Amino acid sequence: DIVMTQSPLSLPVTPGEPASISCRPSESLMGSNGHNYLDWYLKKPGQSPQLLIYLGSNRASGVPDRFSGSVSGTDFTLKISRVEAEDVGIYYCMQARQTPITFGQGTRLEIK
Amino acid sequence: QVTLKESGPTLVKPTQTLTLTCTFSGFSLNTGGVGVGWIRQPPGKALEWLALIYWDGDERYSPSLNNRLSITKDTSENQVVLTMTYMDLADTGTYYCGHYVTTMTTGYFDFRGQGTLVTVSS
Numbered sequence: 001d002i003v004m005t006q007s008p009l010s011l012p013v014t015p016g017e018p019a020s021i022s023c024r025p026s027e028s029l030m031g032s033n034g035h036n037y038l039d040w041y042l043k044k045p046g047q048s049p050q051l052l053i054y055l056g057s058n059r060a061s062g063v064p065d066r067f068s069g070s071v072s073g074t075d076f077t078l079k080i081s082r083v084e085a086e087d088v089g090i091y092y093c094m095q096a097r098q099t100p101i102t103f104g105q106g107t108r109l110e111i112k
Numbered sequence: 113q114v115t116l117k118e119s120g121p122t123l124v125k126p127t128q129t130l131t132l133t134c135t136f137s138g139f140s141l142n143t144g145g146v147g148v149g150w151i152r153q154p155p156g157k158a159l160e161w162l163a164l165i166y167w168d169g170d171e172r173y174s175p176s177l178n179n180r181l182s183i184t185k186d187t188s189e190n191q192v193v194l195t196m197t198y199m200d201l202a203d204t205g206t207y208y209c210g211h212y213v214t215t216m217t218t219g220y221f222d223f224r225g226q227g228t229l230v231t232v233s234s
Contacts, residue, residue, distance in 0.1 A: 051222045
């Protein structure tokens, strides 16, 4: 199984400031087509996980452009350029390169 | 517009079998590259993938659930059914189904349903 390691696990952020979450898979997530099969989600209480980023760096429909995803080598990063109060929740990375599909432990973003 | 809705019992007893239905619209499970899958979230814990069924009938399961899972599709009714046997207290949580797409040009897993809370208790 591919193990997904997120850091930090807790992220207190002042509104208007940037935030960054790292996700490191235990194996490469690149498919034969050159795509990295890594998604980012935001989970809020009582809501389904919201898809933010797919294939490592593609913003999902309706997601504000303050969210961005990037990859450097085999490490993935989710960045929020200016955190807003509505961004609180738990962020998860997920790999779909192979089954079993696996999630990171989650990063709890809170407002200072 | 893609929509998904999970349905099933809210309360099951230990050792019973859970049957959940995902009813979807806005896409076809006959289309190449498309699948429907299930994840869950126990209270206070992380998201966990359970199962996935592809357009061609290929089924994939979480190995950690020790052959307790079965996933089937009814393309005429636009439904996917997940069955989980020998329910345990640890299976309490919210279950979500999602629209899965994997092609040469794109790939994502989108959970648009509201989820269904399942409590295991005697």
